[in-house]
Amino acid sequence: MASSEILHVGIDLGTSRSAISASNGERFVVDSFVGWPADMVAKKILKRTVLIGHEAVANRTMLDLHRPLERGLLKEGSDKDVEAVRELLRHLLGLVGAKKNGKVDSSNVRAVVGVPAAALRTNKQYLRNSMKGIVDSLMIVSEPFAVAYGLNALLHTMIIDIGAGTTDFCVMKGRYPTEEDQRTLTIAGDSIDTHLVKLIEEHYPQANVTLFMVREWKEKFSFVGTPTQRANVVAPVKGVPTELDITNEIKAACETILPPIVETMLDLLSRVEPEFQERVRNNIILSGGGGLIRNLPKMLEDSLRQVGGGKVTYMEDPVFVGSDGGLALALDAPDSDWERLSA
DSSP states (O other): OOGGGOEEEEEEOOSSEEEEEETTSOEEEEESOEEEESSHHHHHHHOOSOEETHHHHHTGGGEEEEOOEETTEEOOSOHHHHHHHHHHHHHHHHHTTOEETTEEOGGGEEEEEEEOTTHHHHTHHHHHHHHBTTBSEEEEEEHHHHHHHHHTOOEEEEEEEEOSSOEEEEEEESSOOOGGGEEEESOSHHHHHHHHHHHHHHHOTTBOOOHHHHHHHHHHHOBOSSOSSOOEEEEEETTEEEEEEOHHHHHHHHGGGHHHHHHHHHHHHHTSOGGGHHHHHTOEEEESGGGGSBTHHHHHHHHHGGGTOOOEEEOSSOTTHHHHHHHHHHHHOOGGGOEEOOO
């Protein structure tokens, strides 16, 4: 097949959002939710057999709603979750134009898919099976490695990728990272959300809040350290819209991720060859939605003082960093690196 006929894509398959970047210049991001009408009434109203992304979330009361990725891994054991992942992948590929006669054409698609570092060991075969018939050739890499490749941060760099399901670490040493160079924590955006719901319910027991509301508030107000603004939100209390100050709750929930991230960051640094440690300490990059938590880079830099100091930068627009990195890998990879998938 001529290389010009091949559609190369990078896919960041995320617990909360999934992004795709394609060699034809198209890029899209969707919420990682898939839903089917719950009954004939819902089907009559929606006039659709399946809803994906924001549409699925917005119409969730009428749907059998699935979020098929949990802690960055594909849920196993549920046929509906497998079907949801396949619908999500087909939808992403359809958005970037991988269609022929109205259906996704897998015959000319090469996809690099970024997954949490831990998933490379435990979930790789399951993902491979889910991709069959959807892409022709596949390469599965760790999310932080895809980020590093896209940024050309391939030597003496540490990537800390804070997503919804996982926080992933990768130390780049100028070659493909090994298991020893990477870590995955299940402390990330989702765990902040769960903690925040609990704290708000404790402070305002009569308020009626949902996880979807709390996630939106966190994305708007998240911070660690000293607040720069009050986090005032509106939620029903006994059915009456009421303003609530959740500043302290936001701070407490967001700071739950700090100790494990600091501990893992320092442990990985200690394993770098001594003469290169200073370079890595001064080249730490935060990516993922969690990297946008206000004041997080400074808090991590403060923790680096105990080992000689360092520099932490963050990606201001992290949405496509992983998928763009996957696309860069896809375009550079030799034929021998690809795994062909039979339908």
